[in-house]
Amino acid sequence: MLVTGATGRVGRVVVDLLIDAGVPVRALTHRSEAAATLPANVEVVTGDLTVPESLDAGLRGVGTVFLVWTAPPTTAPAVVGRLATYARRVVFLSSPHQTPHPFFQQPNPMAVLHADIERLIAAAGLESTIIRPGMFASNPLFWWAAAIRADGVVRWPYGAAETAPVDDRDVAAVAARTLHQDGHAGGDYVLTGPESLSQAEQVSIIGDVVGRAIRFQELSPEEFRSETEGSWPRPVVDMLLAAWGATIGRPAFITSTVFDILGSAPRSFRQWVADHATAFMEGPTPSS
Ligand SMILES: NC(=O)c1ccc[n+]([C@@H]2O[C@H](COP(=O)([O-])OP(=O)(O)OC[C@H]3O[C@@H](n4cnc5c(N)ncnc54)[C@H](OP(=O)(O)O)[C@@H]3O)[C@@H](O)[C@H]2O)c1
Structure with missing residues (x-):
């Protein structure tokens, strides 16, 4: 599995949880100095979402990708195209932009970007799980x-x-579960505290x-x-x-999804x- 955003709030915890679950993990870093924050037993590759071809080495041999997008939108089509060349499945960290609550229905460039990436993932024929946390507790x-x-x-x-602040560790736990457990293809999960x-x-x-x-x-x-x-x-x-x-x-807006997936109450x-x-x-x- 390739974890992008592996040094970030969510991805860093996903890396730990996948290692604990015995899953071979490759972690993508963007700034090479950030690799020092990753555990020694994880394979680290560098790559930049704004330079799609830089991802090829990290994607070779990968079946599933955890995708965190914090880069500008321009290269999203080329990156998703590359993911589809190498991988079968994507778990994407998105946001609850489809949730009919006024908080999530305001003008929001991040929501537009997330919706675009979801469309690209679907059009590329990738199996997907979409994780939609509300405001992070952090x-x-x-x-x-x-x-x-x-x-x-x-x-x-x-x-x-x-x-309803959601603990980043719960977001990561749900993401990790959907990455290493069967049955989450097509899953679309709104997570709240x-x-x-x-x-x-x-x-x-x-x-x-x-x-x-x-x-x-x-x-x-x-x-x-x-x-x-x-x-x-x-x-x-x-x-x-x-x-x-x-x-x-x-x-x-509050959901029970963290409990439904993890079987434990959200923090x-x-x-x-x-x-x-x-x-x-x-x-x-x-x-x-
Ligand atoms: N904050 C909230 O309340 C909230 C709520 C819902 C959804 N979200 C979504 O969550 C996502 C952010 O997740 P996060 O908080 O875990 O991330 P984060 O802590 O902000 O970390 C950003 C990560 O992205 C990597 N990165 C930055 N630019 C990159 C590039 N050009 N190429 C490759 N990697 C790059 C960084 O890697 P390096 O360290 O190597 O640079 C780092 O691992 C966003 O999509 C945001 O919209 C946030």
Whole structure:
């Protein structure tokens, strides 16, 4: 099996779980220095999704690919064509863009890209399993951890917007299961965490777990746009604002799919925070 995105949040855990299941794994890295984060008993190959021919060596002899796409869209048709030349099956990390909940039905360039790649996979005749997680529980590491460590104030829009954060480890566990267990061809799985929590509640849970009062300071969408100007891509900011704004007044969409596939309950957001608490505590920035 070839795991792409093997050094990322989901792919890195997929690699470990496949090794634990006794599956021979090849891990694709894009930056060769990232290979140091992978276990010694995994075969590492380098390749770049923006340079389709660079994937050939990694694809030789592979039957199944875990596909994570974080590159620009241009080379997706050529890459999926190459996957179909070598492999029989793809498990694709996508998003819930077909789910009829306002949160998932706003303008979203990532959703457009995911839908395009799904169409390419189907047209190439590959057997597929589509994994569609909602908001990752780990997003607060990138969104709030620095502010919480600095002064304990999270300046953020739409505090009342509810999401059901799904633990990246549960996403990886479902992906790994569908990669190494039969019966998931054609599977289309929307994954969420177990509970609907407003963004302000999520901040409050972090405060509870780390034993520190953290203040949620509501920003208007315009204030958020200007605070993130230059440091966040504008399409990402617009996409998030539209999704949060559209979900105000509604609970998040929740599925039982993690339990249905794994036979164990999805991890709660509180559990995720407890397992990553040091990232929110005062002191130097943790390395991961
Ligand atoms: N965050 C969320 O809430 C959320 C929710 C639903 C779906 N998703 C989807 O999840 C996916 C991201 O997964 P993730 O968070 O596990 O990834 P991630 O942690 O952002 O890691 C990105 C991975 O992509 C690799 N990569 C980057 N550019 C590449 C290129 N040009 N060629 C080959 N590999 C490349 C990186 O490899 P190197 O380290 O070698 O550079 C790394 O392994 C996206 O498609 C996103 O839309 C995210």
